[in-house]
Amino acid sequence: MIDCKPKQTPCPLGLNKELGNNSPSLSENTLYRQIIGSLMYLMTNTRPDICYIVSFLSQFMVNPTFAHLVLAKRVLRYLKYTLTKGLTFVKSSDGSAIVGYCDSDWGGSLDRHSISGYCYVLNKKGSINILEMLKAKNHCSKFM
Numbered sequence: 364m365i366d367c368k369p370k371q372t373p374c375p376l377g378l379n380k381e382l383g384n385n386s387p388s389l390s391e392n393t394l395y396r397q398i399i400g401s402l403m404y405l406m407t408n409t410r411p412d413i414c415y416i417v418s419f420l421s422q423f424m425v426n427p428t429f430a431h432l433v434l435a436k437r438v439l440r441y442l443k444y445t446l447t448k449g450l451t452f453v454k455s456s457d458g459s460a461i462v463g464y465c466d467s468d469w470g471g472s473l474d475r476h477s478i479s480g481y482c483y484v485l486n487k488k489g490s491i492n493i494l495e496m497l498k499a500k501n502h503c504s505k506f507m
Contacts, residue, residue, distance in 0.1 A: 364436065364439050364440075364443075367436075367439070367440050367443060368440065369440055369441070369443045369444030370437055370440040370441045370444055371441070371444055372441060373412065373413050373415075373416045373437070373438050373441040374415070374416040374419075374434065374437065374438070375437075378416075378419065378434075382428070382430050382431070382434075386428035386429045386430035386431075387428060387429050388426055388427070388428050388429075389427050389428065389429060389431075389432060392424075392425075392426075392427050394432070395424075395427045395431065395432050395435060396424055398432075398435045398436070398438075398439065399417065399420055399421050399424060399435060402417045402420075402435070402438055402439075403417055403421060405442070406418075410442070411481065411483075412445075413438055413441070413442075414480055414481065415480040416434070416438055417438065418480075420434060420435055420438075459485060459486060460485075460486045461483050461484070461485055461486070462483065462484050462485075462486050463481060463482070463483045463484075464481060464482045464483075464484070465480070465481040465482075
């Protein structure tokens with residue numbers, strides 16, 4: 364994976380459609396479990412941007428398929444793409460504020476598992492405008 368081609372997104376749109384039911388089960392799921400465990404550690408501590416896909420992939424720890432392993436490797440390729448990017452929080456004197464949104468999907472999964480995700484937006488004006496907040500929420504929901 365060191366020489367892999369980086370990806371700009373951690374998961375494709377239409378995730379359930381892409382997985383399908385045609386993928387064979389993995390005969391040995393140790394590698395899959397190790398990748399997901401490492402991604403969970405990253406997600407919890409430093410990488411909230413991979414929360415959705417890691418939560419999704421962690422639902423298949425017992426019986427992962429080859430398609431799940433390919434998706435897990437795609438997340439690793441995304442991490443390679445974002446290796447030099449990061450978040451820095453400093454106190455602002457102009458009244459900027461961070462606004463957070465979270466959402467969960469309880470009925471969209473084919474196998475009745477719940478999915479959740481969150482998004483944070485920097486509001487540079489200091490006061491929260493309702494129209495801007497709704498635009499930011501709609502923008503974030505495109506990625507969940």
